[in-house]
Amino acid sequence: MTAPSNKWIGQSVGRLEDPPLVRGHGRYAGDISFPHQLHMRVVRSNHAHGRIVAIDTAAARALPGVVAVWTASDIADVPAIDFREGKIPALDPYRQPVLAADKVRYVGEPVAAVFASDPYVAEDASDLVTIEV
Amino acid sequence: MSEKREITLTINGRSYAVRVDPRRTLVDTIRDECGQTGTHIGCEHGVCGACTVLLDGEPVRSCLMFAVQAEGRQIRTVEGLAQGDKLHPLQQAFIDHHGLQCGFCTPGFLMLAAGVLEREPDISDEDLLDVLSSNLCRCTGYENIVKSVRAAAAKMTAARR
Numbered sequence: 001m002t003a004p005s006n007k008w009i010g011q012s013v014g015r016l017e018d019p020p021l022v023r024g025h026g027r028y029a030g031d032i033s034f035p036h037q038l039h040m041r042v043v044r045s046n047h048a049h050g051r052i053v054a055i056d057t058a059a060a061r062a063l064p065g066v067v068a069v070w071t072a073s074d075i076a077d078v079p080a081i082d083f084r085e086g087k088i089p090a091l092d093p094y095r096q097p098v099l100a101a102d103k104v105r106y107v108g109e110p111v112a113a114v115f116a117s118d119p120y121v122a123e124d125a126s127d128l129v130t131i132e133v
Numbered sequence: 134m135s136e137k138r139e140i141t142l143t144i145n146g147r148s149y150a151v152r153v154d155p156r157r158t159l160v161d162t163i164r165d166e167c168g169q170t171g172t173h174i175g176c177e178h179g180v181c182g183a184c185t186v187l188l189d190g191e192p193v194r195s196c197l198m199f200a201v202q203a204e205g206r207q208i209r210t211v212e213g214l215a216q217g218d219k220l221h222p223l224q225q226a227f228i229d230h231h232g233l234q235c236g237f238c239t240p241g242f243l244m245l246a247a248g249v250l251e252r253e254p255d256i257s258d259e260d261l262l263d264v265l266s267s268n269l270c271r272c273t274g275y276e277n278i279v280k281s282v283r284a285a286a287a288k289m290t291a292a293r294r
Contacts, residue, residue, distance in 0.1 A: 014228070021236030022224040024171015024211035028237065031170040120156065 038067055041122035043112040043129045045104035050133035052102055052111070059128040060114055065121035069129065070113045072101035104133060140204045144169060145213030153200045160184040162200035163210060171211040171240050175269070182268030185241040186210050192248035211240035214247065222292075223247055223285040232281030234272030241268050246282045254290055258283070 007013075020026055057069040068074075080095035082088075100111045112129050116122035137152045144167055151166040163169050163186070172195060175183035179197040186195045187209040195203075214221040223243050226232065233239040242265070249256060249264050256264070265279060 012231075015231075017236065018228040018233065019220075021233055021239055022211075022220065022227050022243065023215055024169070024240050026171075026236050028170075028173070030174060031164075033165065119161075120154065 036117075038115045038117060039119040039122045041114045041116070041119070041126040042110045043114065043126045043131070045100060045107060045109040045111050045131070045133070047104050047133045048107050050104055052100065052104060053132040055112060055132070056130045057112060059130075060125040063116075063121060063125045063128065065118055066114065066116045066125045068115045069125065070099065070115075071111065072097060072099040075099060104131075138201055140201055142167060142200065142203055142208060143206070144208045144210060146207075151200070155199065155201055157200050158196055159186070159198040159200045159203050159208075160195035163195060163208070166200075169210050169212055173237055173240055175238070175241075180269070181238070181241075182245060183238050183241040185244045185268065187244055187248045190248060190251060192245045209244065209247075211243055214243060221247065221285075222288045223250075223282065226281040226285035226288065227278075230277050230281040230284055232273060232278045238268060238270045238272075242270065242278055242282075246285070250282075250286050250289060254286065254293070256286065261286075 017026075055071050057071065060066060060069045075098060078098050080092075080097045082095060083091055096105075098110070099113065100109050104111065111131055112126075114122050114125045114129065116125055135155050137154055139150065139152050142149045142151060142162065144163060149167040151162060153162055153166060160172055160174055163172050164174070172186055173183040174196060175181035177196050179194045182194060184195040185192050187193070188198075188203060188206050190207070190209075214224055220228075221243075223246055227239060227243065232242075245264065245268055249261075253260070261282060262279065265275070265282065270278060
C-alpha cells in the first residue's frame with residue numbers, strides 16, 4: 001500500500017515570510033512614516049523608589065518644535081494598565097499607571113511623555129524635564 | 134542648532150543627495166532620508182547590532198555614526214545583498230537553517246556576517262562565535278544563526294574553488 005503523498009508532514013516547510021525578511025523588505029512599526037507625524041520620547045525615573053515632589057516641564061515646553069509634554073495630571077482620565085488577564089477588581093490598587101503619579105516604583109518607570117515634530121527635538125526636550133524625587 | 138549639511142551618501146552603489154543636521158545618525162539617514170528601511174534600529178546605542186551596515190567593507194553600527202562621517206564611503210545594506218532574484222548565500226542559508234524568526238535582527242546579522250566572511254573566508258568556528266556574539270537576537274537562541282553562517286561560509290568557499 002502506498003502512503004498518500006503529503007508535502008506538509010514529516011519534513012520542514014519553508015516559511016513564506018523568510019524571503020522578504022532576509023531582503024530587508026519586512027515592514028515593521030518603526031518603518032511607518034506619515035507627513036507631519038509627531039514623535040514621542042518618554043522621560044523615565046532615575047530612582048528605584050521615591051515620592052515625586054515636583055516635575056518641571058517648562059524648559060521642555062519652551063523648546064521650538066515641542067508640541068506637548070504630558071505628566072500624570074494631563075492624562076488623569078486614562079485608567080491604569082489592566083493586567084493581561086483583563087479587569088480584576090481585587091487587583092485594581094496594584095495596577096501600574098501609564099505615567100507615574102505621586103510615586104516612582106522602579107528605575108525606568110515612565111514619568112513624562114514629550115511630543116515634538118522631530119525625534120531629535122523630542123529627545124532634547126526630554127533631557128530638559130527635571131524630576132524632583 | 135548648527136546648520137544642515139548637504140552630503141551625498143553612496144548606498145549599494147546608488148547616490149543619495151541629502152540635507153541633514155550634523156548630529157543626524159547614519160542609520161536615521163539611511164532609513165528616513167534614503168528610504169532604505171531594511172536596516173533596523175534596535176537599541177540606539179551600539180549594543181544590539183540591528184543597525185549593522187558595511188562601510189567600505191567593514192561592519193559598523195550605523196546608530197553610532199553620524200551621516201556626515203559616511204560621506205564618500207561605500208555603504209552596503211541588506212537591500213544590496215541579493216543579486217536581482219538570486220539571494221546571497223547568507224540569505225539562502227538563513228532561510229534553509231531557520232536562522233530567523235521575526236526577522237528584526239536579521240539584516241544586522243547578515244551584514245555582520247557578510248563583512249566578516251569577505252575579510253576572513255576561512256574564519257575558525259571559535260572566531261565566528263566571537264564575531265556573532267556582538268549582535269543580539271531575541272527569537273532564535275543563536276544556534277541556528279551560527280549554523281546558517283557556517284553553512285554559507287562553506288558554500289562560499291566551495292564556490293571559489
